[in-house]
Amino acid sequence: MAFLAAFSSAISSLGKPSFTLFRHFRCMNNVPENTVYSGPVTHSPSQRVTLTHLRQKHRNGEPITMVTAYDYPSAVHLDMAGIDVCLVGDSASMVVHGHDTTLPITLEEILVHCRSVARGAKRPLLVGDLPFGTYESSSNQQAVGTAVRILKEGGMDAIKLEGGSPSRITAAKAIVEAGIAVMGHVGLTPQAISVLGGFKPQGKNVASAVKIVEIALALQEAGCFSVVLECVPAPVAAAVTAALQIPTIGIGAGPFCSGQVLVYHDLLGMLQHPLHAKVTPKFCKQFVQAGDVINKALVEYKEEVIKGSFPGPLQSPYKISEREANDLFNELQNLGLDKAASAASEAVKKFDASK
Numbered sequence: 490m491a492f493l494a495a496f497s498s499a500i501s502s503l504g505k506p507s508f509t510l511f512r513h514f515r516c517m518n519n520v521p522e523n524t525v526y527s528g529p530v531t532h533s534p535s536q537r538v539t540l541t542h543l544r545q546k547h548r549n550g551e552p553i554t555m556v557t558a559y560d561y562p563s564a565v566h567l568d569m570a571g572i573d574v575c576l577v578g579d580s581a582s583m584v585v586h587g588h589d590t591t592l593p594i595t596l597e598e599i600l601v602h603c604r605s606v607a608r609g610a611k612r613p614l615l616v617g618d619l620p621f622g623t624y625e626s627s628s629n630q631q632a633v634g635t636a637v638r639i640l641k642e643g644g645m646d647a648i649k650l651e652g653g654s655p656s657r658i659t660a661a662k663a664i665v666e667a668g669i670a671v672m673g674h675v676g677l678t679p680q681a682i683s684v685l686g687g688f689k690p691q692g693k694n695v696a697s698a699v700k701i702v703e704i705a706l707a708l709q710e711a712g713c714f715s716v717v718l719e720c721v722p723a724p725v726a727a728a729v730t731a732a733l734q735i736p737t738i739g740i741g742a743g744p745f746c747s748g749q750v751l752v753y754h755d756l757l758g759m760l761q762h763p764l765h766a767k768v769t770p771k772f773c774k775q776f777v778q779a780g781d782v783i784n785k786a787l788v789e790y791k792e793e794v795i796k797g798s799f800p801g802p803l804q805s806p807y808k809i810s811e812r813e814a815n816d817l818f819n820e821l822q823n824l825g826l827d828k829a830a831s832a833a834s835e836a837v838k839k840f841d842a843s844k
């Protein structure tokens with residue numbers, strides 16, 4: 490209100506609006522001054538991480554941090570922790586949907602995850618995975634179409650695709666040419682377990698290691714801004730990182746990458762149940778056992794409900810005055826609801842006694 494009053498008094502004191510006044514207000518809006526078009530609206534005071542920021546970090550030798558997120562709360566957590574890149578990974582298929590592989594997740598499902606994450610993570614660069622079966626067709630039309638949907642309907646800033654076959658490289662190039670930033674993914678590419686023969690580390694012999702270096706170089710040539718290296722020996726990751734001018738993001742690839750990525754549920758030790766432990770890979774460090782903390786809280790809640798100690802007066806905040814309670818008692822009796830009337834009156838007494 491004070492702002493509006495100041496604004497209208499400024500207008501009336503001038504008689505008619507001046508350019509100076511409007512320039513002043515232009516500076517106060519949320520449109521970055523150095524952009525030609527208004528571009529995406531800045532929702533929070535902290536600026537969105539862009540490819541320029543990542544390039545700067547890479548040039549300065551500062552490690553890039555990336556974590557997966559699949560919903561609003563995980564996105565908020567990443568944002569608050571200052572993680573650089575938030576990946577809406579197809580690992581959602583395993584850690585959220587409970588499948589054994591990343592293959593079943595659909596584009597529609599990934600889009601729901603993307604939109605939820607976009608609402609929660611305002612600062613990190615948002616990267617959405619292209620799900621299996623949505624970009625492999627020999628024409629690049631399918632890949633570009635999927636990538637466009639990830640940005641347009643999912644609210645992501647960039648996409649990630651797996652593999653390095655010639656058709657995949659062409660698809661990456663076509664997506665970049667369509668104006669969409671692409672992150673590559675080599676080494677263990679979980680969408681290709683059918684040909685890899687399972688979730689197996691890659692690059693363990695010269696031929697396989699050299700192929701990884703070559704594919705990473707081809708992805709860079711296609712215009713990718715970064716490449717994920719999954720489950721390769723550390724010296725192979727070091728070789729790829731040294732060969733490339735773009736940053737490498739390692740997962741199970743040792744410390745010699747430009748950055749690191751982990752799956753949210755894995756690093757938080759979310760899935761402690763013996764039946765679910767199979768999805769926590771051995772290269773992952775659990776920085777907390779959130780699964781144990783959650784389990785303890787749920788068991789405590791269950792026990793308190795059974796004992797009757799939850800909810801107590803503190804968690805029953807909606808009050809009724811003594812007069813209203815008496816009137817209610819009488820009204821219920823008039824309606825012939827004697828049991829309901831005594832239940833209400835008993836509750837008033839019990840609550841008063843426990844205060």
Ligand code: KIV
Pocket residue numbers: 557576577578579580581618674717719740750752
């Ligand atoms: O889907 C995913 O979570 C990923 C990471 C493992 C890089 O691709």
